[in-house]
Ligand SMILES: [Zn+2]
């Protein structure tokens with residue numbers, strides 16, 4: 001399928017209010033035809049340019065952009081730095097080019113055209129005006145004969161290195177349209193970002209109520225968040241893969257996440273009315289992030305295809321030049337979706353406490369009862385008792401000297417203990433049962449002098 005058609009087809013997945021902002025691939029295709037026409041008119045057809053871009057001795061041809069914030073002014077710059085090596089026929093081509101285009105000559109040190117003219121006049125007692133390039137307004141004597149111009153230029157070139165800039169009008173229009181489209185996209189994105197953040201802000205009180213330990217849904221929310229993290233919709237979770245996902249992967253992973261939610265019937269398990277609203281908004285916000293990624297992807301592809309087409313038809317290298325100009329445009333990189341995704345995650349993780357943050361580093365289960373050593377590291381009391389019994393004195397994490405040896409009942413972190421009891425009642429209960437069982441085994445071993453395994457106790 002042709003790319004224009006693919007775009008038309010895919011735009012259906014994008015919210016209708018964003019659609020007018022899609023980079024207009026078809027319009028740009030027409031602009032490219034105009035550029036080609038202009039280049040042909042000034043004698044710079046694709047094949048001629050191709051030849052000229054091959055670095056030749058004595059001159060360098062370059063396609064460059066002069067740009068301010070609003071406009072890009074592309075031009076072909078010809079540096080004549082060693083005129084001894086430029087052949088007469090080559091010089092004649094350059095002269096013709098200068099004549100046909102809106103070219104201007106300038107010295108390297110930026111001195112004005114009239115200065116060049118006077119330099120020339122000193123030597124030749126005449127100044128030159130060809131169709132397009134003018135050395136001096138005051139000397140109006142026209143040199144229409146091409147041969148004469150060549151001779152004149154040769155004389156001049158022997159004195160000074162110089163630069164010829166050929167401005168490309170249609171090419172400028174092409175980039176102006178593209179630039180304007182990108183700035184409109186950025187404005188749209190700015191608006192989307194503000195709305196997204198407003199919605200997150202409104203979600204805050206709902207979520208606090210929905211996930212409260214005094215309400216019924218705290219554990220369901222924890223499951224939802226766990227599945228969400230595992231789904232790795234927008235980013236990888238593991239150390240070796242934290243890269244942003246492509247749009248396609250994000251879409252796939254999001255669909256899989258929704259499937260998992262349904263499989264575990266988690267939405268149905270939510271009982272609190274705030275939970276139901278918060279859940280729907282959570283899904284909507286994620287769906288919008290996926291759509292944003294999709295739209296961004298379509299624009300990136302459209303832009304890269306247009307620039308490639310431009311380069312292929314004209315032999316001018318816009319792809320690399322223009323991408324350098326726009327690499328900081330937030331809409332064309334992942335900056336905004338990354339920011340919004342992080343804001344979304346932050347909103348949820350700051351409200352829903354996760355067990356991963358309350359694990360004892362020795363037994364990898366909830367650190368109940370929590371003992372905070374003087375180095376600030378926290379372990380469960382059982383693990384520290386066992387460690388001390390085995391003769392361990394220092395902190396197992398940071399090796400703080402005698403941190404275990406000098407720990408006593410004051411080291412029990414009571415506020416953390418209350419928090420664990422409130423937010424992780426099931427885990428705390430399980431840990432207490434496990435501890436009691438372990439203690440019973442130990443007592444039995446002391447009593448009988450024999451080792452018991454867990455099975456024997458069951
Ligand atoms: Zn432990």
Ligand SMILES: [Zn+2]
Nearest residue numbers: 375377395398
């Ligand atoms: Zn420590």
